[in-house]
Amino acid sequence: MSDALLIASSITKSFGGLLALNGVSFEVEAGQIFGVIGPNGAGKTTLFSCLVGAARPTSGEIRFLGDRIDGLPNWAVVSRGVVRTHQIVRPFRQMTVRENVSVGAHFGVGRRRGAEAAWRVDSILEKTGLAGRAESLAGTLSIGESKRLEIARALATEPSVLCLDEVMGGLNPSEIQGAMTLIRSLRDSGLTVLLIEHHVHAVVGLSDRILVLNFGEKIAEGNPGVVMSDPAVMSAYLGEDELAGAAS
Amino acid sequence: MTIRPPSRIVRPAATVVAALVLLLLAPRWLDRGTLNDLWSIAFAIVLASAWNILGGFAGQISIGYSAFLGIGAYTTALLSLKGIGPYWTLPLGALLGAAFSYVVGLPTFRLRGPYFTIATIGVSEAIRVYAAGVSYTGGSSGLRMPPGTFDFGRDYAAMMILAAAVVLLSIWIRSSALGKALSAVRQDIDAAEALGVQSTRVKLIAHALSAGIVALAGGLFAINFQYISPGSVFDFRLSLSIVLMPIVGGIGTVAGPILGAIIFSYLQIKLLSTPALRDSYLFLYGGLLMLVMLFEPRGLVGAWQRLQGLMRLPMRRAVPRV
Numbered sequence: 001m002s003d004a005l006l007i008a009s010s011i012t013k014s015f016g017g018l019l020a021l022n023g024v025s026f027e028v029e030a031g032q033i034f035g036v037i038g039p040n041g042a043g044k045t046t047l048f049s050c051l052v053g054a055a056r057p058t059s060g061e062i063r064f065l066g067d068r069i070d071g072l073p074n075w076a077v078v079s080r081g082v083v084r085t086h087q088i089v090r091p092f093r094q095m096t097v098r099e100n101v102s103v104g105a106h107f108g109v110g111r112r113r114g115a116e117a118a119w120r121v122d123s124i125l126e127k128t129g130l131a132g133r134a135e136s137l138a139g140t141l142s143i144g145e146s147k148r149l150e151i152a153r154a155l156a157t158e159p160s161v162l163c164l165d166e167v168m169g170g171l172n173p174s175e176i177q178g179a180m181t182l183i184r185s186l187r188d189s190g191l192t193v194l195l196i197e198h199h200v201h202a203v204v205g206l207s208d209r210i211l212v213l214n215f216g217e218k219i220a221e222g223n224p225g226v227v228m229s230d231p232a233v234m235s236a237y238l239g240e241d242e243l244a245g246a247a248s
Numbered sequence: 249m250t251i252r253p254p255s256r257i258v259r260p261a262a263t264v265v266a267a268l269v270l271l272l273l274a275p276r277w278l279d280r281g282t283l284n285d286l287w288s289i290a291f292a293i294v295l296a297s298a299w300n301i302l303g304g305f306a307g308q309i310s311i312g313y314s315a316f317l318g319i320g321a322y323t324t325a326l327l328s329l330k331g332i333g334p335y336w337t338l339p340l341g342a343l344l345g346a347a348f349s350y351v352v353g354l355p356t357f358r359l360r361g362p363y364f365t366i367a368t369i370g371v372s373e374a375i376r377v378y379a380a381g382v383s384y385t386g387g388s389s390g391l392r393m394p395p396g397t398f399d400f401g402r403d404y405a406a407m408m409i410l411a412a413a414v415v416l417l418s419i420w421i422r423s424s425a426l427g428k429a430l431s432a433v434r435q436d437i438d439a440a441e442a443l444g445v446q447s448t449r450v451k452l453i454a455h456a457l458s459a460g461i462v463a464l465a466g467g468l469f470a471i472n473f474q475y476i477s478p479g480s481v482f483d484f485r486l487s488l489s490i491v492l493m494p495i496v497g498g499i500g501t502v503a504g505p506i507l508g509a510i511i512f513s514y515l516q517i518k519l520l521s522t523p524a525l526r527d528s529y530l531f532l533y534g535g536l537l538m539l540v541m542l543f544e545p546r547g548l549v550g551a552w553q554r555l556q557g558l559m560r561l562p563m564r565r566a567v568p569r570v
Contacts, residue, residue, distance in 0.1 A: 054442065078444035090439040093431050103432045105424035107444035113425060157444050 005030040006051070006082070010068075011060035013046055013216075020046040022216040023060070028161070028209075033183065033193045033208030035224070037200065039236060042213040044196045045087055048163045050192070052084045053077035061142055064161070081109050084163035085150035087196070091142040093139030097130055100138050100149060101156045108157025121156060128182065143170045151182070162186065163194040165210055168202055180206055200237075204228060212236070260502065267549040272405055278417050280400070285517050287404055287472065291465060292513040296493035298461035298503035301452040302444045303491065304500035305427060308357070308436030309365045310370030315352075316345040316459040317392045318379060318481040320466025323475055325391040326384070333395045335406070338467045346456040347461025354371045354477040357451045360437070369487075376482035390477025393470060403472045410468065414461055430454055434500070451491050462490075485530060492533050496540050498549025 005026035013021040021043045036044050045128045049055035051062060053074040062070040069077050069099065077083075083104075092100050101124055108198040112120055125131045128148045138149060147167050154162055164183070168176050180202055187193055197203040203210065205223040212220040212227060214236040220227045227233055258350040258460045259546040275283060295313065302308050323341035328334045352371050371484075421427040433438035438448050470476050493512050498504025515532060519525045544551045 052442065054438065074438075074441040075444050075446050078442065083444075086439065090436050090442075092435045092439065094435060095428070095431060099428055099431075102425075103428050103440065103445065105442045107446075109444070117425075153443055169359060211375070221479065 002094040004028060004076060005065065006194075007063045008047075009061050009063075010053070011050055011057045011062065012230065013050055013056050015044075019216050021050070021057070021213075024213065024216070024218050025060075025212075026071070026163065026195065026211050026218065026221055028190050028192060031159075031187065032208040033195060033206050035203040036194060036196045036213065037198075037203055037210060038213035041215075043216040044213055045165055046216075047213070048084050048194070048196065051077075051163060052082055054084075058142055071153055075107070078108050078157055078159070079111075081100075081158070081159045081160040081162070083108065083154045083159040083161070085147075085154050085165055087169065089143070089146040089150050091138035091141065091146055091149055093137065095138055096135050097138055097152075098114075098125065098134040101125060101152045104153040104156030105158075107119050108159070110158040120158075124152050128155070129178070130227050141166060144172070144175045147171065147179075155186075159191070161192045162192065163196075165196045166198060168197055168199050176202060192219075200228075215218040250435045253304055255425050257419060258499030261416055264412050264415050264419070268408060271408045272500075275401060275404065283400075283404055285513075287407050287515065289510055289513045290407045291469065292489075292493060292509035293411045293506050294465045295462060295490045296497070296509040296512075297411075297418050297456040297502075298465070299490045300422060300494040300499065300501075300505040301430075301458040301461075302451070304494055304505070305421060305434070306430040306451055306454045307500075308451055308455070309366060309491065310455075311368075311487050311491055312352070312368030313459075313560065314336060314482050314484065314487040315372040315463040317369075317466040317469065317486065318375065318476075318478070319345045319348055320463030321470040321476045321481040322379065322385060322466075324467035324470040325461070328394055328397055328470075329391070332466070334393070334471045335402075338464055339520050341463045342460040345466075346460035349455040349459030350452060353452045353455045354448075357448045357455075363488070369484075372482065372487055373484065376478050376484075378476040379482055384462055386477075388478055388481070390475060393474045397471060398474055400472070407465075407472075410461070410464055411536045414516065415424070415502065415506065417457070417461075422502060426450060426453065429537055431500075457533040488530075492537055494547075495548055496533075496536050501547075501549045504547050504549040511548075521538075540558050 006028040009025050010023040011021050012023055024047065036047065038044055046055065050057045050070065053069065053072045053076065057070050061068055063082060064082055069080065069082065098121060101121045102117060105112045105120050125134050130145065130152055130153055139248055141149060151167060153163065168179050171179060176199060183193055183195065183206055194208060195203060195206060207224050209222065210224050210227045211218060212233050217235060219232045220230045260560065271286065301314055303310060320341035323344055324334055324337045326339040327340065352367060356367045379385045385391065429440065429445045431445045433450060434444055441447055465483060469481065489512060493508035494505040496511065497506065497508025516529055519529045540547055
């Protein structure tokens with residue numbers, strides 16, 4: 001058996017008659033940045049939901065550190081160290097930014113309390129550039145700040161695998177640069193990062209490996225350079241006609 | 249590292265302790281009628297604040313809290329009749345109330361939507377019918393406490409201490425990890441679980457805490473009134489009042505349930521002493537509830553905060569638009 005950190009084997013997820021994921025398998029090594037790309041509706045977010053236990057795969061299995069985690073409730077997966085952010089941000093609007101991040105610190109893996117929790121929350125707010133907004137209500141944040149709050153809360157749970165679902169969507173170019181720097185520094189600090197992203201440049205620039213989904217199926221996986229020149233990937237992104245036009 | 253702003257805990261807690269000292273000294277100066285009214289207000293504060301731990305902090309609306317009041321009252325009455333000192337029966341009543349809350353919460357908290365609220369109505373009515381139907385509870389004619397168990401001074405002090413304790417507990421929960429988890433569950437249960445919060449577990453804890461406290465109040469109720477019946481402690485209108493007090497005062501806050509409880513018990517005391525208006529209090533409660541729902545869903549505390557906000561703004565924006 002492989003010693004990869006996270007192993008997904010033939011994950012299938014159907015909603016009624018709709019097949020959102022169809023036999024997707026992949027492995028993520030510790031310390032990697034692992035990109036997940038694909039057109040809208042390809043099943044990327046559903047894949048993350050299955051990984052963290054927010055959704056139960058119809059079939060297939062997911063192993064983290066050798067143990068099966070599919071079928072566990074979301075909170076149990078988080079307490080083992082796999083956490084995700086939400087594409088559509090879900091801050092606790094009536095709480096301050098600091099309180100939002102504290103929830104992650106109090107529960108999650110570390111279950112910190114008191115001064116220890118406060119110290120961790122402070123350092124995460126600093127790292128994610130939210131220290132200046134710590135006492136603001138989360139409902140008053142801009143979209144860029146809200147995306148950073150999603151990351152900050154997830155980090156506060158002290159994960160070993162961080163699944164980021166489009167944290168750069170809606171950001172301006174300088175904010176995207178900032179997010180990329182942050183993600184690299186997280187990887188360098190030992191975290192394994194799974195990354196769903198629509199900004200192809202960002203995902204190619206960051207990822208050690210890339211998985212490409214289309215209509216719920218894996219159509220490619222490998223190094224960014226190899227994957228992005230794969231004909232199946234190009235046709236999924238650009239369409240057959242465009243490809244034919246570009247070739248002629 | 250940051251230190252939690254002390255004003256969120258220390259100042260409110262100091263206020264509560266100061267109020268408790270005053271209220272415990274009050275029997276030296278006040279007449280029995282006024283002390284009786286203070287007992288009723290403290291009783292209402294206990295019920296409203298305890299309900300608010302689950303209904304306000306966690307957003308789980310229960311309309312069946314008379315069940316816990318009744319469990320506490322009947323535990324105290326039945327055990328006192330067996331010769332046990334009434335105050336010694338209080339912990340057992342609280343424990344039974346908490347255990348019963350677990351039985352109601354376990355199957356319903358896992359479901360999303362209004363199932364919990366609906367279940368609480370059914371369960372509390374079922375237990376009322378049960379208490380009225382079996383013989384060991386005295387059936388619908390109720391139970392009388394054994395002679396010699398009445399001591400108003402003692403019951404007054406116990407109720408004041410319980411009220412202060414519930415408010416202190418609310419202040420502590422508000423800034424604790426449990427309080428943040430409850431608030432997270434209320435605002436977005438999926439996002440809370442995605443950060444590792446076991447939503448079912450924290451809801452069960454909040455339910456058990458508040459049920460145990462209400463059962464304690466039920467025991468003190470039995471001691472003070474010396475007579476309980478299904479119609480008095482398992483009354484559905486009582487369950488409704490317990491919900492309305494925090495909502496009118498300001499749901500999910502510490503001060504709101506206290507404010508609502510004071511207003512409701514004051515109204516009830518005034519109305520009960522006016523024979524023509526005796527049965528109109530539910531009508532008044534309903535009217536208050538509609539006003540709150542229409543104009544300030546955050547209750548009187550919300551209205552006060554809005555007023556403060558207006559005073560801080562420049563004048564031109566403070567003028568209401570017509």
